[in-house]
Amino acid sequence: MGFPGVWMTESGSMIYRVVPKCACSTIGQIMFYTDHGRFFDGDIHDSTNGLHKWSQDESQKAIESAVLGHETPTFTCVRNPYSRILSSFFDKIAGIQRNGRRYRGNLVPQLIQRYGIDVGSPENGFDFDQVASFRRFLLFARDTIRWRRPMDPDIHWSSMSGHIATFIANGGQYNRIFFTEKFNDGMKQVLKNAETPNSIDLKDVPRFNESEGHGPKRAHKVSDYFDDLSRHLVWEIYKDDFQLFRYDFDDPDNKMPIGEVDLDEVHAKLGR
Known part of the structure; x- marks a missing residue:
């Protein structure tokens, strides 16, 4: 089955499992910038070079090797299900x-x-x-x-846990899962653990939302x-999404997570 929905920088500095509607455009642009010192001109989903994607046949070997090597910082991002x-x-x-x-x-x-x-x-x-x-x-x-x-x-309304599980089931392992609601904090930790050709100041990154x-x-x-x-x-x-990613089911107006993601629990439950 491979690793559908996976993006990786060409420098091999980080691996990202895309979860739709969870800041994926912004994350992809940040990854592109850390390699090339500029943002992609257009919707990052339309790029066909400058970023490894599993959907590009020529990228699959590099992605598979990096994922199964378990040495490249690997992450994804989640969002309140409501x-x-x-x-x-x-x-x-x-x-x-x-x-x-x-x-x-x-x-x-x-x-x-x-x-x-x-x-x-x-x-x-x-x-x-x-x-x-x-x-x-x-x-x-x-x-x-x-x-x-x-x-x-x-893919835009399939459960987050479903997207995230395919990566684990095929041999992938996450180092970090962070929250869209705490985006800068989470992305900062990802970048801190990645050796990138170019640095980026997250405070200066626009939010790339093509549907706006x-x-x-x-x-x-x-x-x-x-x-x-x-x-x-x-x-x-979305029961698994609420429970695994610590979102508040009882209060739809509370968009913030009510706990931290337990990576061991995520790998154990979604890797079955």
Whole structure:
């Protein structure tokens, strides 16, 4: 199976397991900068050189050798599950993508037809009932994850633990898992343990969010989107994410982790 979703600097200074909707654009740009002394011009997901990616055939041998050698600093980043699934909805379902189209072509029309979701449009200022539509999207996300219908789950709302587990199951080992909510602290520790050709000041790094400004802004606080049924669905989908990465299930408005990640526990539970 290899190591899908893994990026590595060309200098071999660090290895990163991408988890979508967890600052992956910013992390990729930082990795690119530490090798080249500049940021990639464009969305780092579109780069085809300057950064090793498992999706690039010519990068696979270098990545596999470094991962299995267990000597290269290896990390990933996680995010509050409530915030992450909301971000997925507003970016991928309600928002317009960089190419000017809806995400995955006919996905949104399918959701409108099958789940009664309304996401508005740029023409009406994205005027729609955000709470009702998000809750219906959550039913769809649960159906894709639990029963793989009406489609396989998308990487943007698949569980973080699922992404992180594939790396462990195939022989990888994490040295650090840090929080999007404490990004600078976590990334600082990663860089501290990596020998990079170029240094970077995290205070000067912009947040690279390609979806910003292409869709509706969230109109309510996080807890307003999650009634009892929604929270039940979130627990069904993301129980491991809450428990392993120490996020507060009881208070959707508390985005901060309530403990530190235990790497031994993560490797033991996700490496089965």
